[in-house]
Amino acid sequence: MNEPILEMKHLTMGFGGLELFSDINISVKKGEVLGIIGTNGSGKTTLFNIICGIYRALSGSVLYKGMNISGVAPHKISKMGIGRCFQMVAPFESMTPLENIKVARANAGRSGKGVKLSFDEILSLTHLDAVKDITTNNLSLPDKKNVEIARALACNPEIILFDEPTSALDPEMVGEVLELMKELAREGMTMVVVTHEMGFAKEVANRVMFLDEKGIKEEGTPEEIFGSPKSPRLQNFLKRVTA
Numbered sequence: 001m002n003e004p005i006l007e008m009k010h011l012t013m014g015f016g017g018l019e020l021f022s023d024i025n026i027s028v029k030k031g032e033v034l035g036i037i038g039t040n041g042s043g044k045t046t047l048f049n050i051i052c053g054i055y056r057a058l059s060g061s062v063l064y065k066g067m068n069i070s071g072v073a074p075h076k077i078s079k080m081g082i083g084r085c086f087q088m089v090a091p092f093e094s095m096t097p098l099e100n101i102k103v104a105r106a107n108a109g110r111s112g113k114g115v116k117l118s119f120d121e122i123l124s125l126t127h128l129d130a131v132k133d134i135t136t137n138n139l140s141l142p143d144k145k146n147v148e149i150a151r152a153l154a155c156n157p158e159i160i161l162f163d164e165p166t167s168a169l170d171p172e173m174v175g176e177v178l179e180l181m182k183e184l185a186r187e188g189m190t191m192v193v194v195t196h197e198m199g200f201a202k203e204v205a206n207r208v209m210f211l212d213e214k215g216i217k218e219e220g221t222p223e224e225i226f227g228s229p230k231s232p233r234l235q236n237f238l239k240r241v242t243a
Contacts, residue, residue: 003066005030005159005190006051006082011060013046020046021214024060028159033185034192035205035222039237042211044194045087048161052084053077065158079108083157087164091147093137097128100136100147101154108155116156125187126150126180141169142176149180159190166197178204198241202226210234 004027011024021043028034036044049055051062053074061070069077078084091100101122123129126146131139136147145165152160165181166174178200184191185204195201201208201222208225210218210233218225218234229235 002029002031004028004063005065006192007063008047008051009061009063011047011050011057011062013043013050013055013057019214021211024216026209026216028190028192030158030190031188032190032207033205035201035208036192036194036211037196037198037201037208037225037237038211042213044211045163047211048084048163048192048194051077051161052082078155081156081158083152083155083160085145085148085152085160085162085165087167089141089144089148089168091136091144091151093135095136096133097123097136097139097143097147097150098132101150104151104154105156117153119154122150122153125153125183127176140173142173145169145177146180149177149184157189159192160184162191162193162195164194164196166195166200196241198226198238210237212237 006028008024008026012022013020024047038044046055050057053072056071061068063069064080064082092103095103098119101119117125123132126149128143128146128150131143136144162181166177169177174197178197181200182204193205205222207219208222209216210225212233218229218231226238229238
């Protein structure tokens with residue numbers, strides 16, 4: 001039986017007395033690609049910050065492979081096997097892609113049971129082999145995004161959280177990053193992806209959740225979410241983002 005690798009149980013979060021979301025329940029199985037879509041300000045990035053230990057939820061718990069990791073320090077959560085690619089690209093600009101992934105692996109300090117790839121395999125998978133010795137600040141934005149993904153892979157993760165991986169990219173550049181993520185999905189990487197790219201969610205995600213108005217308003221297969229949305233809020237959201 002494929003047990004969940006990551007679970008969020010009854011999570012409630014707010015700031016300054018204002019509730020952001022309540023009673024969030026999510027379960028992710030190994031090898032699954034979960035897409036999370038939703039309006040701005042609905043708490044998608046905050047949810048990732050809770051998983052990674054940056055924030056502590058007001059109530060509820062986060063379980064990783066059955067262990068409660070609520071309140072565990074972010075660097076310890078990373079060593080456990082949860083990788084993350086942030087919305088804002090932040091590789092070491094003065095280093096080459098190869099140096100970036102070497103530093104990431106050294107800092108992770110994790111032998112890991114997750115994806116164990118050599119540096120050459122990571123560079124090839126992320127299409128950075130041709131630019132591996134070029135200083136990162138001289139790379140294109142899609143290549144910098146790929147360096148961020150390569151750094152996550154270097155930590156031998158069992159699951160990767162992607163926060164808007166195509167943000168700030170020109171439309172013609174989006175395809176390059178999405179193709180890499182499709183390749184990771186084909187390799188069996190477990191991923192949770194916050195995205196505004198409905199095409200990616202349709203093509204790659206096994207399951208899609210719509211986060212809005214303080215909670216998960218609808219979830220299902222891509223065919224169900226995009227082909228026959230039930231809630232008026234989701235119907236209106238899809239009309240806006242696909243217009």
